[in-house]
Amino acid sequence: MQRIAGYVKNSVPWLFAQEFFNKPRALGAVWPSSDRLAWRMAAHVPENGHGLVIELGGGTGAVTKALLERGIAVERLLVIERSPLFVQHLRQRFPHVTIVLGDAAQLADLLPANTHIDAIVSSLPLRSLPTHEAKAILAQWQRALAARGILIQFTYDLRAMHNRVLVDFVERASDIVWANFPPARVAAFEFSKNR
Template sequence: MAQRVLGLGRARRVSGYLKKMVPGAFLQEFFAQPGIVGAICPSSPFLAHRMAREVSHIKDGLIIELGPGTGVVTKALLKQGVAPERLLVLEYSNRFVQRLRRQFPLVNIVHGNAADLCRIVPAGTKVSAIVSSLPLCSLPEPLMQSIVQQWRELLHDSGVAVQFTYNLHRPAWHKHVQGVQTGSSIVWGNLPPARVSTFSFHTHKLSSPHHEHPPAEHPG
């Protein structure tokens, strides 16, 4: 009998822990769209802080967050000093979109697909950083390629991309990121541990060719 009571007590403690760690909306979305959500738990504050710190030095231009989920990274970005008007947060799940809009009323929360990012960002906008929590390893390869290849187009002018993954080795999506990897670290305090990778895009789009004409020859 005592063992049953102790077992029940442990089960209740675990259940209470999970309720604190995993919001109901997150679990519902995980079971409804496991390939899109990608994990049973939202990102920890440790992981969120690590990702936000990678862009805290950027003082101008738009910062785009992809796959915010319950808004842990969004909160960390704001805490790092990113002004709400400089954030564009793109979320695929309508349930999460409604939650995020209530939680961050001053932030531009867009309901859409990261594969359409170049069409969503207004033309002529300077994009300085993309912070992504998308489960790239779980997405179909054509969709994953479509997403990461747009980063170069938007970040061509010395922009930065930050992506985390639960694959602690070298995930397949790395080879499609057309930028230079400038940072990599493992956040052991996350459940499960996650690797944060940072990429820089130092290339510049070519301007229209400038044609030089030889000086006109004057007759003797």
């Protein structure tokens, strides 16, 4: 009985449920990302670049796993997550990956100086975060990706997202992953220098 209780307490659904009840707006999801959703996000990341791949909102690690399976080298991968509970889980699950406890709204302060970024892979719930937080995060992305690199984001809003949220970015690809609960749209963007 004790062993079962231990297993449940360390399980991904249990971790997710704790965060859901404590901070629903910061979590912005009712269930962890499916493998299909995570793979679709990872598929947009250039495999052979030399810059960093920054994952924002690593949560329980579905996207981290997909990025590693895609062949992204551990030294290129940096995961930023604001929940201490998830950070502890991610560090146990991926001991060789750099997992940073921090806020995506302070991205520049969390990166080494003169970092080249190939991709930002975000699971952040931009629509459920308070507006000032979402704006601060977007400002960081504009700075980080002004020269190069792509942004990958998913949303449960199945309509196209760039006109409403990511106004300074140009959408390069977008499609719906039905095999997720709930279904989600994954899109890849580049910063638009012309706006």
